[in-house]
Amino acid sequence: MSTFETHTFDTAPKASKPLIQGALNAYGFVPNLLGTMAEAPAMLEGYMTLAGIFDKTALTETERQIILMTNNRLNGCHYCMAAHTSLSQMGGVPADVIDALRNDTPIADSKLEALRQFAITINESRGWPTEAQVSSFIAAGYSRQTVIEVILGTALKVMSNYPNHVAETEVDAAFAANAWTPSAAHAAE
Structure with missing residues (x-):
């Protein structure tokens, strides 16, 4: 695999510097994901913008993390699983929900499990759910708006998982306690 630089403020392209500075101000460090994305300023801006928009959905923190972590697991992204486990813990997502998402087991709360399944x-399905799947999801207590917001969260994870795969992004020390490895079966796909 090609080597990708994990940029700092000093090494980032000029157009990425304001975004990297924003990450430094917000987190106190530059997460390796953002340092890697800095190579392509438009990608970094797009990801950070879409992440901010996803936070404005009608979904709770737990619901957002269910969508994000489910996609991280399905996409086999070790970096994002570690990072979102940490963010979920800080955001008050129940431990049993986090464990279910990391281990691909059902969530005890049936409505949240319906969200995970959707x-x-x-x-x-690459965005091709059946009418029955959409109807079942809505019957579980969600709305057509939520259907679209699940797609938004899925798109956000493509924007982070795929660069991590290509660049083999190293998990930050801040997230290392929540390291995760995809199952052998998934890794063989």
């Missing part, structure tokens, strides 16, 4: 459906 996120799987959107990812695995």
